[in-house]
Amino acid sequence: MARRLLGADSATVFNVQEPEEEAASQEYRVSSCEQRLISEIEYRLERSPVEESGEEVPCGDASVESGVAPFFEMKLKHFKIFEGMPVTFTCRVTGNPKPKTYWFKDGKQISPKNDHYSIWSDxxxxxxxxxxASTLDDDGNYTIMASSPQGRASCTGRLMVQAVNQRGRSPRSPAGQPHGRRSRSRSRDSADEGEPIQERFFRPHFLQAPGDLTVQEGRLCRMDCKVSGLPTPDLSWLLDGKPIRQDSTHKMLVRENGVHSLIIEPVTAQDAGIYTCMATNRAGHNSFSLELVVAAKEAYKPPVFLEKLQNTGVADGFPVRLECRVSGAPPPQIFWKKENESLTHSTDRVSLHQDNYGYVCLLIQGATKDDAGWYTVSAKNEAGIVSCTARLDVYISQH
Structure with a gap:
């Protein structure tokens, strides 16, 4: 197993001749900074919905009348290993009914169908x-959440993965020789250089990132993301690979809850393209990209009559049509009135019609003298309103 060297420069050293399984079980204590990050992840997960896609791994499905909230009898441990080594996180959870369990890496749910991990329960x-076989990308915080109708509980294990070129070597350069190029693992675990454990570095990881967006020209566009890492990463935004500078229409904000936002208002056609958010700190960098599509601003046109109502006369008992044609964008709503009375719906004798070409019609089957009078049709949309009026005369038939 690992042994400790005495003295001010003491560090954990792995024996290369030992089996990989034994070295992979090497545990270590997390720093206060790491513990705060772990607590934040657990707090968020216990209050956030999980994907119920049928992929979850239940620990059991028993149900009893008197329920007991989930509780971890054995919690996950923290491991420090070299890349390529195997590692197994194990815990034991109780509860009544037996809770369902969900695994997360750095706050992102792990699907049981993920070929890189094997997940099981007894x-x-x-x-x-x-x-x-662990890779450098496996470095992070692994959380298991147990959920049942009685409540939720979670615990987290830290996995630190060191680059293989550090294996079997003292992390410090020999006396009198200059330090060589820092490897990726060296930046992940600066405690190997005699620094306090609180100074460990963790490369950025996005806990929240937006997907592709479509925004109408002239509207507001907001891109929100949340990133973890030690030290706190610096964020930069790029559009089609070119840095975005803050100006009157482009703002970059950070809220107290750690959410970073890029706000564009108003959006123009020039803002369309591929956006990349880059997070960087001493341990490395991470990024995500999305496409912003800017939809053309809808052209508003007020209604206009292409054909107006015409004065009409009809003998009583005969049908009659009051007809006009109107255009506008968006297509206008149509309102009919007879004198000061609104005609809001069709009946068996008087019916209202319109088609997709702008034709509007009021049809009367078997006109009577009571149908005579002034008829007004109005067309209205967001850009305006227009009306026209015509007279209907009904003549009494002479026998």
């Missing part, structure tokens, strides 16, 4: 997550 509540 009837006694033991739950495990295993990877046969």
């Amino acid at each position: 009837p006694d509540g033991t739950c495990s997550l295993h990877t046969a």
